[in-house]
Amino acid sequence: MRKPIVAGNWKMNLSLADSRALAAGIVDAVADYSGCEIVVAPSAVSLAGVGEVLADSRVRLAAQNMHWAGGGAYTGELSAQMLADVGASWVILGHSERRQFFGESDEGVNHKTHVALQAGLTPIVCVGETLEEREGERTLQKIELQVRAALAGIRAEDAPRVVIAYEPIWAIGTGKTATAVQAQAIHQAIRKIIAEVFDTSVADALRILYGGSVKPANIAELIAQPDLDGALIGGASLKADSFSAIAKIVDEYTA
Numbered sequence: 001m002r003k004p005i006v007a008g009n010w011k012m013n014l015s016l017a018d019s020r021a022l023a024a025g026i027v028d029a030v031a032d033y034s035g036c037e038i039v040v041a042p043s044a045v046s047l048a049g050v051g052e053v054l055a056d057s058r059v060r061l062a063a064q065n066m067h068w069a070g071g072g073a074y075t076g077e078l079s080a081q082m083l084a085d086v087g088a089s090w091v092i093l094g095h096s097e098r099r100q101f102f103g104e105s106d107e108g109v110n111h112k113t114h115v116a117l118q119a120g121l122t123p124i125v126c127v128g129e130t131l132e133e134r135e136g137e138r139t140l141q142k143i144e145l146q147v148r149a150a151l152a153g154i155r156a157e158d159a160p161r162v163v164i165a166y167e168p169i170w171a172i173g174t175g176k177t178a179t180a181v182q183a184q185a186i187h188q189a190i191r192k193i194i195a196e197v198f199d200t201s202v203a204d205a206l207r208i209l210y211g212g213s214v215k216p217a218n219i220a221e222l223i224a225q226p227d228l229d230g231a232l233i234g235g236a237s238l239k240a241d242s243f244s245a246i247a248k249i250v251d252e253y254t255a
């Protein structure tokens with residue numbers, strides 16, 4: 001049984017005070033939704049402050065990125081241990097905005113996935129195709145490449161701790177969601193790839209999230225898909241009411 005995940009990616013938004021207020025609102029609103037794991041990813045400078053608000057709650061703290069090195073001359077970067085020190089237990093890796101604007105490669109994402117697992121952080125590894133790739137019928141090819149690259153060298157015993165987020169780039173922040181049928185087709189394909197790379201028990205255990213314009217109005221149809229184990233949410237995670245409304249629907253579906 002895969003426990004669903006509702007994760008909010010706050011991206012480069014919110015002051016420290018606003019981040020803490022949002023976290024407090026979410027803690028209150030989701031207190032009863034024990035059927036799903038709830039995760040929020042504030043900006044790096046708000047991690048420690050939000051971590052204080054989340055202490056003793058059921059909401060987990062995630063970073064939006066991390067470096068693979070343990071430390072050293074990497075100006076502007078943060079290590080896994082630094083994230084763990086401020087209370088993060090999850091980390092988003094290879095988000096399409098990191099790949100697109102900051103040149104993150106599949107190899108780098110793989111390296112970070114190894115390091116996150118070693119450090120005890122739960123990695124949410126993002127994959128997804130561009131509109132051009134979808135229209136050129138290269139979606140599956142792209143996803144397979146990204147998934148296999150991200151998981152290269154990961155031990156089968158560690159693999160179920162990895163979370164994959166399928167986020168079609170054309171659906172992120174655009175208001176266009178993949179249809180539930182489109183999402184399910186890719187999620188099923190990802191699970192098949194996981195079974196090939198590892199085995200069916202890993203494939204059955206590993207959670208695959210959908211991301212891209214998820215909101216209260218479309219989550220019910222998405223979460224009803226058999227291979228969809230929750231959501232990674234950008235815009236709709238910036239308000240406690242919309243984020244908790246999504247969590248409520250996921251929780252009710254699980255119950």
Ligand code: PGA
Pocket residue numbers: 009167171172173174175211212213214232233234235236
């Ligand atoms: P969105 O972002 O929900 O605003 O489309 C999703 C994401 O980038 O993770």
